Amino acid sequence: MHLIETTLLLLLAVVVSGPLARVTRIALPLVQIALGAGIVLVTGSAVELEPDIFFLLFLPPLLFLDGWRIPKEDLFRDKAVILELALGLVIFTVIGLGFLLWWMIPEMPLAVAFALAAILSPTDPIAVQAIAARAPIPKRLMHILEGESLLNDATGLTCMRLAIAAASTGAFVLTQAVTSFAWLAIVGVASGVLVTWCVNKAKAWVSRRWGEDVGAQILISLLTPFAAYLAAEELHASGILAAVAAGITMSFTERDGAKGQALAMTRVRRAGVWDTVQFAANGLIFVILGEQMPSIMSRAAEVVADTSRPEVWWLAVYVFAIVGALAVLRFVWVWTSLRLTLFRKRQKGPPPKVGLRLTAVMSLAGVRGAITLAGILTVPFTLADGTPMPARTMAIFLAASVIIVSLVLATVALPRLLKGIELPPEPTHERxxxxxxxxxxxxxxxxxxxxxxxxxxxxxxxxxxxxxxxxxxxxxxxxxxxxxHTDEDDVDAARLSDAVERHLRLAGLAAEREELRRLARSRILDEETARKLLREIDLQELRYS
The missing domain is CATH 1.20.5 (Single alpha-helices involved in coiled-coils or other helix-helix interfaces)
Structure with missing residues (x-):
C-alpha cells in the first residue's frame, strides 16, 4: 500500500510541476527535482532507486518514442556531426575528464575516474527542451542534440561498464574492449530492428485476417520497446540502442507499411496515449531524481572524511572543476566538429564562419540528467576480490552534484545565448x-x-x-x-487563403461545440448522441489546428 501511495504522490508532483514552472519561470526539471526533494523532507522516506528497474521502466519507452518521432531526414542530414558527438565526444570526455579526476582526487583509482567520466558524458535532451522553452532552440540544433542523446547514452554506459570491469579485475585489454563495444552496439541495434519488424508483421497479418482492435494495437506499441530492450539485454547487448533502433524501425514500418496496418482511430488514440506516457515518465524521472538528492547530499561529510582533503568545501571545488572541464571539453570538440562537418559546403565559395555563440550554446546544452544518476548507482559495492569499491560514495556524490549545477547553469545561460542565434537556414518544405x-x-x-x-x-x-x-x-x-500557380504571389495568396479558411473553420467548430453542449444541458440531445457529435467536431478541429 505504501508503494501505491508513494507512486500517486509522485504523479501528483508531476502534475503540479507544470503550473509551478510557469508561475515561477523556473525550468521545469529544476521544479520537479525540488518537488521530489520536498516530498522526501515531508514524508521522511524516498523511493528505493534500483538502477536496473529504473532503466527498464523509464528508458525503453522514452528512447523508443524519441527514435519514432525524430525527423529521419534531419537525422541523416547531420549524421556526421551526430556520430562525432555521440561517439567521439564521449571517448574524448572519458579520457580528458578521467585523467583530470584521477589527478584531482588521489583517492579515486584511474578506472573509477574513467567510469565516472563515462557516465557524466551522456546528455539529457529532455532537460534542454524544458530549459529552452522560453527561448526555443532552433529546430536543426535541437535535432542534432536529440540525435546525439539517442546514441551517447549507450556509448557512455558501455564505456562505464568497461571501466568498472577494469576496476574490478585490475586489468584492461583493448581488443576485448573493442570487441565488447562492437557486440553491444551491433547486436543491440539488430535486436531492436528485428523485434519491431516481427511485431509489426504479425500485427498487420492479424489485422488483415480478423480486423483491428484499437486497444490491442495501442498496447502492443507500448510493449514493443520493452520487448526490444529485454531481448538485447538477454543477449548481453545494449538495451538502450535496441530501444532507439526499435523506435526508428517503427517509424519506417509505419511509413512504408501495408494498407490497413493501422486505422485512423488507432493512430489518433495511440498518439494521445504516448503523449501521456511521455509527459508522466519525463516528470517522474526528475521527481525521483530529486528524491535521491537529500540522502546523497547529507553524506557530504562522510564523502571527504577519509580523503587527503577532509574539508567539505573541497567537494564544491571538485564539482565546479568537473562542470568546467565538461564545458571546455565539449566546447573544443563541438567547435572542431562544426567547422569540419556541419558548415561544410559542397558548392563553391568559403564556408560560413563558426560563431562562438553557437558553439557555446551547443556546449551548455550538454545538460546531464537522470541517466547519469541511475548509471552511477550501478557501480558495484565491491571489487572482484570482495574488497569495497574505492571512492564509490564520492563518485555518486559528484555525479548528483554535477547534474544539479549543469541544470542551473543551463537555465540561467541558455535563454540569453539563444536570443538571435543564427544557424544555416532551415528548409521550409512548402514546395x-x-x-x-x-x-x-x-x-x-x-x-x-x-x-x-x-x-x-x-x-x-x-x-x-x-x-x-x-x-x-x-x-x-x-x-x-x-x-x-507558377506566380509566387498567387501561391502566397493561396496559402493566406488557407490560413483564413482554417481560422474561420475553427471559429465555426467552436460555435458548433458550444451549441451542442447547450442542447445537451437542456436535455434536447441525449448524452450518447451529444458525445458522438462532439467527438466528430474534435476530430475536425484536430485537422485544422
Whole structure:
C-alpha cells in the first residue's frame, strides 16, 4: 500500500510541476527535482532507486518514442556531426575528464575516474527542451542534440561498464574492449530492428485476417520497446540502442507499411496515449531524481572524511572543476566538429564562419540528467576480490552534484545565448508540401470517380452517385488549382487563403461545440448522441489546428 501511495504522490508532483514552472519561470526539471526533494523532507522516506528497474521502466519507452518521432531526414542530414558527438565526444570526455579526476582526487583509482567520466558524458535532451522553452532552440540544433542523446547514452554506459570491469579485475585489454563495444552496439541495434519488424508483421497479418482492435494495437506499441530492450539485454547487448533502433524501425514500418496496418482511430488514440506516457515518465524521472538528492547530499561529510582533503568545501571545488572541464571539453570538440562537418559546403565559395555563440550554446546544452544518476548507482559495492569499491560514495556524490549545477547553469545561460542565434537556414518544405497535397488530391479524384462508377452500376438512380461524387471532387480540384500557380504571389495568396479558411473553420467548430453542449444541458440531445457529435467536431478541429 505504501508503494501505491508513494507512486500517486509522485504523479501528483508531476502534475503540479507544470503550473509551478510557469508561475515561477523556473525550468521545469529544476521544479520537479525540488518537488521530489520536498516530498522526501515531508514524508521522511524516498523511493528505493534500483538502477536496473529504473532503466527498464523509464528508458525503453522514452528512447523508443524519441527514435519514432525524430525527423529521419534531419537525422541523416547531420549524421556526421551526430556520430562525432555521440561517439567521439564521449571517448574524448572519458579520457580528458578521467585523467583530470584521477589527478584531482588521489583517492579515486584511474578506472573509477574513467567510469565516472563515462557516465557524466551522456546528455539529457529532455532537460534542454524544458530549459529552452522560453527561448526555443532552433529546430536543426535541437535535432542534432536529440540525435546525439539517442546514441551517447549507450556509448557512455558501455564505456562505464568497461571501466568498472577494469576496476574490478585490475586489468584492461583493448581488443576485448573493442570487441565488447562492437557486440553491444551491433547486436543491440539488430535486436531492436528485428523485434519491431516481427511485431509489426504479425500485427498487420492479424489485422488483415480478423480486423483491428484499437486497444490491442495501442498496447502492443507500448510493449514493443520493452520487448526490444529485454531481448538485447538477454543477449548481453545494449538495451538502450535496441530501444532507439526499435523506435526508428517503427517509424519506417509505419511509413512504408501495408494498407490497413493501422486505422485512423488507432493512430489518433495511440498518439494521445504516448503523449501521456511521455509527459508522466519525463516528470517522474526528475521527481525521483530529486528524491535521491537529500540522502546523497547529507553524506557530504562522510564523502571527504577519509580523503587527503577532509574539508567539505573541497567537494564544491571538485564539482565546479568537473562542470568546467565538461564545458571546455565539449566546447573544443563541438567547435572542431562544426567547422569540419556541419558548415561544410559542397558548392563553391568559403564556408560560413563558426560563431562562438553557437558553439557555446551547443556546449551548455550538454545538460546531464537522470541517466547519469541511475548509471552511477550501478557501480558495484565491491571489487572482484570482495574488497569495497574505492571512492564509490564520492563518485555518486559528484555525479548528483554535477547534474544539479549543469541544470542551473543551463537555465540561467541558455535563454540569453539563444536570443538571435543564427544557424544555416532551415528548409521550409512548402514546395514539397504543395506537391504532396496535389498528388494526394489527384489520387483522391481518381479513387472517387472509380468508386462512384462502381457504386452506380446496376442501381436505379445512377445520377445520384455522380452528383455526390461531383460535389466532393470540387473540393479536391480547388486544392489542386490553388497550388499549381507558377506566380509566387498567387501561391502566397493561396496559402493566406488557407490560413483564413482554417481560422474561420475553427471559429465555426467552436460555435458548433458550444451549441451542442447547450442542447445537451437542456436535455434536447441525449448524452450518447451529444458525445458522438462532439467527438466528430474534435476530430475536425484536430485537422485544422
Amino acid at each position: 514539397e508540401e504543395d506537391q504532396g497535397r496535389i498528388a494526394a488530391a489527384s489520387a483522391a479524384l481518381r479513387a472517387i470517380e472509380d468508386a462512384s462508377h462502381a457504386m452506380a452500376e446496376g442501381k436505379p438512380n445512377p445520377d445520384l452517385y455522380n452528383d455526390v461524387a461531383s460535389r466532393i471532387m470540387v473540393l479536391y480540384r480547388e486544392r489542386i488549382e490553388s497550388r499549381t
